[in-house]
Structure formats: structure tokens, C-alpha cells
Amino acid sequence: MVNFLHDRATLYLFGGVLAILVVATIAGQLIKLRVRNAVVDNLNARIRAWWIMSAVFAFSLATGGIGSVILFAILSFFALREFITLTPTRPADHSALFWVFFIITPLQYYLVAVKWYGFFAVLIPVYAFLFIPSRIAIAGDPNAFLERSAKIQWGLMVCVYCVSHAPALLMLEIPKYEGKNARLLFFLVVIVQLSDVLQYVWGKLLGRHKIAPVISPSKTWEGFVGGVLTATAIGGALWWATPFNLWQATLMAFIIAMMGFAGGLTMSAIKRDRGVKDWGAAIEGHGGVLDRIDSICFAAPIFFHLTRYFFTP
Amino acid sequence: MRRVVASGVVGLARLLAGGQVRRIGFTPDERQRIYFANHTSHLDFVVIWSALPKRLRALTRPVAARDYWAKGLKRYLALKVFNAVLVDRVRSDPATPNPLDVLLDGLGDRHSLIIFPEGTRGDGTQLGAFKSGLYRLGKARPDVELVPVYIDNLNRVLPKGEFAPVPMLASVSFGAPMRIEDGEEKADFLERARDAILELRQW
Numbered sequence: 001m002v003n004f005l006h007d008r009a010t011l012y013l014f015g016g017v018l019a020i021l022v023v024a025t026i027a028g029q030l031i032k033l034r035v036r037n038a039v040v041d042n043l044n045a046r047i048r049a050w051w052i053m054s055a056v057f058a059f060s061l062a063t064g065g066i067g068s069v070i071l072f073a074i075l076s077f078f079a080l081r082e083f084i085t086l087t088p089t090r091p092a093d094h095s096a097l098f099w100v101f102f103i104i105t106p107l108q109y110y111l112v113a114v115k116w117y118g119f120f121a122v123l124i125p126v127y128a129f130l131f132i133p134s135r136i137a138i139a140g141d142p143n144a145f146l147e148r149s150a151k152i153q154w155g156l157m158v159c160v161y162c163v164s165h166a167p168a169l170l171m172l173e174i175p176k177y178e179g180k181n182a183r184l185l186f187f188l189v190v191i192v193q194l195s196d197v198l199q200y201v202w203g204k205l206l207g208r209h210k211i212a213p214v215i216s217p218s219k220t221w222e223g224f225v226g227g228v229l230t231a232t233a234i235g236g237a238l239w240w241a242t243p244f245n246l247w248q249a250t251l252m253a254f255i256i257a258m259m260g261f262a263g264g265l266t267m268s269a270i271k272r273d274r275g276v277k278d279w280g281a282a283i284e285g286h287g288g289v290l291d292r293i294d295s296i297c298f299a300a301p302i303f304f305h306l307t308r309y310f311f312t313p
Numbered sequence: 314m315r316r317v318v319a320s321g322v323v324g325l326a327r328l329l330a331g332g333q334v335r336r337i338g339f340t341p342d343e344r345q346r347i348y349f350a351n352h353t354s355h356l357d358f359v360v361i362w363s364a365l366p367k368r369l370r371a372l373t374r375p376v377a378a379r380d381y382w383a384k385g386l387k388r389y390l391a392l393k394v395f396n397a398v399l400v401d402r403v404r405s406d407p408a409t410p411n412p413l414d415v416l417l418d419g420l421g422d423r424h425s426l427i428i429f430p431e432g433t434r435g436d437g438t439q440l441g442a443f444k445s446g447l448y449r450l451g452k453a454r455p456d457v458e459l460v461p462v463y464i465d466n467l468n469r470v471l472p473k474g475e476f477a478p479v480p481m482l483a484s485v486s487f488g489a490p491m492r493i494e495d496g497e498e499k500a501d502f503l504e505r506a507r508d509a510i511l512e513l514r515q516w
Binding site: 081082091095098102 | 333466469472473474475477479480481482
């Protein structure tokens with residue numbers, strides 16, 4: 001906590017988020033004075049929820065590493081719950097699901113907390129991958145066996161394995177960047193979420209040509225290009241808070257924004273397949289937890305591995 | 314202590330099955346009511362109870378099977394926290410009181426009840442035939458409103474025969490209160506009550 005308050009760069013970063021929230025809130029209220037409809041109400045609900053999400057995220061970073069690990073573990077748990085709820089499973093999957101929720105998920109985050117990279121990287125893709133179908137087979141129901149195993153494995157990979165790479169940024173040992181990894185996590189989350197928001201804003205302002213209207217009616221080429229480019233530029237402008245130089249930070253932000261877009265689109269495809277609009281109703285105006293972190297699911301592991309490969313010895 | 318346990322149970326119910334509560338033509342208030350619901354899991358009444366506003370929980374008594382709830386910790390929860398009305402599923406000894414009298418006693422002059430007219434837990438996909446208890450209760454207490462409740466997805470939290478629950482988003486829908494019409498036959502009323510629950514499915 002003390003370190004955090006004396007860390008000028010981190011304070012600037014949070015000051016920036018605060019400024020954006022204040023501007024967004026004022027803009028939202030000004031729009032509300034002139035136009036009143038469902039889109040504007042949803043916009044203001046989203047902004048209100050952003051205040052809360054930013055506060056929770058800031059608090060988790062301020063507690064040092066452990067707060068962020070716990071926060072992302074809780075997000076994983078709720079996201080997985082939303083995923084499995086919309087995925088048809090059979091009574092025979094019950095024990096496998098119990099393991100997934102109460103043993104594998106906490107273990108994955110425990111490995112993040114104790115910085116055991118070797119096990120963290122293989123627990124779910126190797127051990128859980130083999131364990132889940134075996135456990136389901138023991139339960140003895142062959143109906144749609146492969147489909148059921150695959151859905152549970154997929155949910156675990158996306159909601160737990162991928163998301164856990166965000167707090168895992170804190171375990172990287174980057175030379176001359178010791179004790180500052182919280183900023184990397186901040187960089188990832190802010191670029192992903194800004195890219196989402198900016199794609200939405202550009203799309204609402206200029207959007208004409210839809211990318212995949214059946215999958216996601218609100219994603220347009222104009223929104224995509226505008227959002228990714230703006231988020232990339234902001235990422236580059238934040239290079240001083242990262243272990244990267246200007247062009248490296250720009251490239252990283254670009255990759256994060258592209259992966260975030262891919263995540264949003266892929267998770268939308270699953271929602272459309274299941275015939276729903278949102279994963280849940282946990283966050284006012286946004287839908288479920290998974291609706292808010294779908295882009296982090298895809299961006300976090302790639303950002304983690306690029307940083308690990310190029311910037312750690 | 315009871316209050317702490319009660320909020321703990323409500324919190325746990327939300328963590329494991331937290332989801333949506335829908336009220337379709339139903340306003341919660343202190344009026345005496347009989348909530349009747351589809352039965353898919355041992356957690357059913359816990360979730361319905363948790364979905365009610367706090368002040369109504371103290372007035373609402375679930376009806377539960379004595380053989381499952383009368384032992385150990387479950388007994389403490391059933392009697393002290395939920396203030397449940399325990400009934401014998403099998404009436405082996407003629408000396409045990411008539412279940413209908415037990416329920417009417419439990420209702421008293423200010424309580425509400427939660428009952429499962431199917432009698433036994435289904436697999437969550439089908440709604441079984443209703444036993445006549447709901448009709449007889451309604452006949453004996455025409456002043457009490459009968460509220461249909463549909464619970465969705467809870468059978469996946471704790472399927473029949475399983476011990477440990479798994480988190481899942483369940484939903485609880487309360488429908489418009491109903492009464493037995495003048496001269497309505499038992500079979501007609503039970504059919505209408507069953508349809509009222511099926512109707513809530515589409516929400």
C-alpha cells in the first residue's frame with residue numbers, strides 16, 4: 001500500500017483512469033439532457049459500472065500481488081459458472097464439474113500466487129485435460145461424451161487458464177522492472193477495456209459496415225479500425241510505465257487490442273449458438289462477468305507469453 | 314446466531330445458485346400464502362426462501378421431509394433457521410398425525426408455506442403429476458393465496474443422488490397468485506396449478 005502511494009507512475013496511470021471516468025460521466029449526463037432512450041440509459045449504466053469496476057481493480061492492485069490474484073480468481077469462478085450454466089451437461093458430469101470448480105480453479109490461482117510457472121503452464125492443458133474425460137467416463141454415461149468433455153475443457157481453458165495469465169504477469173521477473181509488474185497488469189487491462197469501449201464508441205459514431213452481423217450485430221469495420229488504432233496509440237503513449245520502449249509498447253498494445261477483438265467475437269459466437277444475448281446479468285448495463293472479460297481471456301495469455309519470451313532472461 | 318446462519322445460508326445459496334429472481338404478476342407482502350413449486354433438488358426450498366425479501370423469510374416455512382431433514386446439522390438448519398414444517402413421507406404408524414393437519418398447523422394465522430406438490434424430486438426436465446395436498450390445503454384455507462413458483466436449472470447444482478453441489482446460475486420465477494374457484498373439481502384445479510408452473514417456464 002505504502003509503496004503504491006509513493007509510486008508516481010502508477011499514480012499517474014490511475015489519475016488518467018479517473019480523468020477518463022469523470023469526462024465519460026459528464027458526457028453521459030450531457031447526452032441524457034438532450035436524448036432519452038434505451039441506448040443512452042444503457043450507456044450511463046455502463047459508466048456507473050465502470051466506476052465500480054475501476055475502484056475494485058485499483059484496490060486489488062494497491063494490496064500488492066495477492067489482491068489481484070484473488071480478484072481474478074473470483075472473476076474466473078463467476079465466468080466459469082456463467083459458461084457452464086449455458087452449456088448443456090448431464091448428471092454424470094457432476095463430479096467432473098465439482099473438481100473443475102472447487103479443486104482445479106483454486107489450484108491454478110494458488111500456482112499463480114506462489115509463482116510456480118512450470119506447473120501453472122501445464123495444470124489445465126495437460127493434467128485437467130486428461131482428468132476431465134476420465135472422470136466423466138467413470139461416471140458411465142456415453143451420451144454426447146466427446147461433446148460434454150470438450151465443453152467443460154473449453155470452459156476451463158477460457159475462463160480459468162486464459163484469465164489466470166493476467167495476474168500471472170505479476171510473477172514475471174523482468175530485469176530493471178522489479179516490483180513494478182502491477183503496471184503491466186494495469187497496461188493489459190486498460191488497453192483491452194479501452195479498445196472495447198473505443199470500438200463501441202467509434203462504431204456508434206461512424207459504424208456502417210458490419211463485420212459478422214449474425215455473430216455480433218454491433219461490431220463494425222469502422223468501429224474495429226477506429227477502436228484498435230486509438231487503443232494502440234494510447235498504449236504507445238503509456239510506454240514510460242512499461243518495460244517496453246515506444247515502438248515495443250505500441251506493438252504490444254496493437255496485439256492486445258487485436259486479441260481482445262478476437263476474444264469478443266469468439267465468445268459472441270458461442271452466445272449466438274446458445275441463443276442468448278448476454279452471458280448473465282451480474283454487471284449493470286454490461287451483462288455477465290464473461291461479457292466484460294471475454295476480450296481479456298484472449299489477450300492475457302498472448303501478452304503474457306510475448307512479454308515472457310522477449311523481456312525475461 | 315440464527316440470523317448469522319440464515320444470512321450465511323442465503324449467501325451460500327447465491328454463490329452456488331445465484332441467478333435471477335423473476336416476479337411475474339406477483340408482489341411479495343405479508344399476506345399468508347402457499348408457494349408451490351416444481352421439485353428438482355434438496356436445495357429447492359433454500360433457493361425459494363433466499364429469493365424472498367428478508368422480512369418475509371421469517372414468516373415463510375418450508376415443508377420438508379422428516380426422514381431427510383431430521384438428523385444432525387440438517388435438523389438444526391430445518392428447525393432453527395428455516396423454521397420448517399417436517400412431515401412424514403411414509404405414514405407407517407397410524408398414531409402419527411395426519412399430514413394435512415400438520416400443514417394447517419404450520420400455516421397458523423400468520424405464516425406462509427413452501428410446498429412441492431409433485432411429492433418427489435424429478436429430473437428437472439419433466440413436471441410430474443401433482444398430489445392432492447395442494448387442493449386439500451386450498452379447500453381448508455380458502456383465504457390463503459396459492460403462488461406458483463418455477464425453479465430452473467437448480468437440478469444441475471445438486472442432482473438427485475449427488476452429495477456435493479456445483480455452482481450454476483439458477484432462476485426462480487414467482488407467478489400470479491391463484492385460488493380454487495367455486496365448485497372447481499380437484500383434478501381440474503391440480504391441472505390448472507400445474508399449467509401455472511409450466512407457464513412460468515417460458516420466462
